[in-house]
Amino acid sequence: MNYLEFEKPLAEIEGKAEELRAMARANKEMDVEKEAVALDKKAETLLRDLYKDLTPWRKCQVARHPDRPHCKDYIDALFIEYTPLAGDRNFADDHAVMGGLARFNDQPVMVIGHEKGHDTKTRIERNFGMARPEGYRKAIRLMDMAHRFRLPVVTLVDTPGAYPGKGAEERGQAEAIARSTQKCLEIGVPLIAIVIGEGGSGGAVAFATANRIAMLEHSVYSVISPEGCASILWKDADKMREAAEALRLTAQDLQKLGVIDRIIREPMGGAQRGRKETIDAVGKALETMLKDLSGKKPEALIRDRRQKFLDMGSKGLAA
Amino acid sequence: MNWISNYVRPKINSLFSRREVPENLWTKCPECGTMLFHRELADNLNVCTSCDHHMAITPRERFTALFDGGVFVEVKVPEPLTDPLQFRDQKKYPERLKAAQKASGEKDAMLVAEGDMGRTPIVAVAQDFSFMAGSMGMYVGNAIIAAAQRAIALKRPMVLFAAAGGARMQEGILSLMQMPRTTVAVQMLREAGLPYVVVLTHPTTGGVTASYAMLGDVQIAEPNALICFAGPRVIEQTIREKLPEGFQRAEYLLDHGMLDRVTHRKAMKDELVTILRMLTGQPPAIKGDLPPPDPSPEVAPQPSEPAKAPQA
Numbered sequence: 001m002n003y004l005e006f007e008k009p010l011a012e013i014e015g016k017a018e019e020l021r022a023m024a025r026a027n028k029e030m031d032v033e034k035e036a037v038a039l040d041k042k043a044e045t046l047l048r049d050l051y052k053d054l055t056p057w058r059k060c061q062v063a064r065h066p067d068r069p070h071c072k073d074y075i076d077a078l079f080i081e082y083t084p085l086a087g088d089r090n091f092a093d094d095h096a097v098m099g100g101l102a103r104f105n106d107q108p109v110m111v112i113g114h115e116k117g118h119d120t121k122t123r124i125e126r127n128f129g130m131a132r133p134e135g136y137r138k139a140i141r142l143m144d145m146a147h148r149f150r151l152p153v154v155t156l157v158d159t160p161g162a163y164p165g166k167g168a169e170e171r172g173q174a175e176a177i178a179r180s181t182q183k184c185l186e187i188g189v190p191l192i193a194i195v196i197g198e199g200g201s202g203g204a205v206a207f208a209t210a211n212r213i214a215m216l217e218h219s220v221y222s223v224i225s226p227e228g229c230a231s232i233l234w235k236d237a238d239k240m241r242e243a244a245e246a247l248r249l250t251a252q253d254l255q256k257l258g259v260i261d262r263i264i265r266e267p268m269g270g271a272q273r274g275r276k277e278t279i280d281a282v283g284k285a286l287e288t289m290l291k292d293l294s295g296k297k298p299e300a301l302i303r304d305r306r307q308k309f310l311d312m313g314s315k316g317l318a319a
Numbered sequence: 320m321n322w323i324s325n326y327v328r329p330k331i332n333s334l335f336s337r338r339e340v341p342e343n344l345w346t347k348c349p350e351c352g353t354m355l356f357h358r359e360l361a362d363n364l365n366v367c368t369s370c371d372h373h374m375a376i377t378p379r380e381r382f383t384a385l386f387d388g389g390v391f392v393e394v395k396v397p398e399p400l401t402d403p404l405q406f407r408d409q410k411k412y413p414e415r416l417k418a419a420q421k422a423s424g425e426k427d428a429m430l431v432a433e434g435d436m437g438r439t440p441i442v443a444v445a446q447d448f449s450f451m452a453g454s455m456g457m458y459v460g461n462a463i464i465a466a467a468q469r470a471i472a473l474k475r476p477m478v479l480f481a482a483a484g485g486a487r488m489q490e491g492i493l494s495l496m497q498m499p500r501t502t503v504a505v506q507m508l509r510e511a512g513l514p515y516v517v518v519l520t521h522p523t524t525g526g527v528t529a530s531y532a533m534l535g536d537v538q539i540a541e542p543n544a545l546i547c548f549a550g551p552r553v554i555e556q557t558i559r560e561k562l563p564e565g566f567q568r569a570e571y572l573l574d575h576g577m578l579d580r581v582t583h584r585k586a587m588k589d590e591l592v593t594i595l596r597m598l599t600g601q602p603p604a605i606k607g608d609l610p611p612p613d614p615s616p617e618v619a620p621q622p623s624e625p626a627k628a629p630q631a
Contacts, residue, residue: 162529164548164557166562169554170575173529174528174529178532179533179534182534186506202498205529209502221492223488223495232488234408234409246491247404257404259492259496309500310464310500312493312496316402317405
């Protein structure tokens, strides 16, 4: 279990309980169960307190938690016959973006998402979920295919942002993102986006220009990272707490602003403490959203999607 | 702090734009350091007469040079909510906005106009880098949508001059949502069969580059303009190596196939006219500075309250 900074007190209590039980296992005569249970209780109360009202900055940390389920976990658990499709047919296959054909409740769909990786090796391989132009161009290709064969598109958004690298810029990072957003707006099939962790700026928009946008309870979606915003506006990267507050990047604020459609509840203590529950909740939400959009004509799907984005911004937080 | 400084002075300031009372008659070229006399610089469209460096130019100055006889009609932009997030960094967002409005005499970082350019009717949109770094917020998004709607109503091509540091952080997620919103505007032009030409000027970066500024039918840049998604400083910090000379500059992008052309500001008008007339099947134009067109009766009236959202 990886603990976040603000979970330190929790780590201590849970650690003590674990220690007691380990001692008991080693020494059969010791009866510590009572004390351990008391500690468990204490830990539970603390967890509840910590997660009752997470600050935006803490939400950012939870959204980035390494133990959260990632794109691949959702694909493995919620879809069958997942058949990855690779490459942008121009330059490379970007492993930060995974995607392909799959069945959701037997229905064939196209699933696309950012994958961050779960250990050092896979994180490097996945470039920490930061896509290069090839990733967006692969997504464009898959969305286009989905459009032609009438398959709904499901995107799972989890990226710190598009990769700021030399080659990425040379090969047209900006253009690739712009075209991916454009493709999202063009396809005559249901497009559903779920922010499962970090929705990092343009790199997220390129996948999330959808008919329905859902976010996990403790995920975030923002124009810039709190650290980046703090260093520009506060001239001090350590002001990320203030920046996170000001940016209104939580699922709860984004729903109030009319940017997202639904919030998917996470288990107490965040998705990392109940991976299966979280994945199941995402599956349920996806099922509902797909049902909502099924039977809609291609023209209606395109028109509604466009209108949705044209209307955005008419609602302030005060309203 | 009284009635005069709070009310009367801003009113007077807004009546006389700052440009008419130049504080300084000389401008130093940031590239070569030559001191340039303001009138000479303005005559040269803010291009350094010594090193050809293209300095920033306000939308109004650009439109004056672009449209025949300097005559254009502003297209009304629907006003968005002010400060929807109640954003506050070291200053409150409305204060920053007001300061920028006062300094520029403009409402926000985008100006939309219709008029004739080389006797070719167009709708033009220009971004103002001097206004909060040209940043893209809801007003900028509304401006692009209004421009596209106007171009479609008049069946005219649209020319967009981009210049921006990126999205306006003070509008948070709603600034980010201008990426899809403006992309819808580009789609509308495309479906109406109207050309959309983008002129990228120094600098165009971030979310602006990653949306409407990269979706033109023809992509032209001014010489040496910085055009990128991630800025050079961010990349150097990420990859920890020095970037090559000219990286992310217009000529570099041209070499890498990201642009159609790099064109000097003084040649831009003629080039736009040439391209647009071919794309719209019109005969070759008379080049050069033309007097304003005769007042034409066929100009469609502007809707008093431009529709917030089009039926695509």
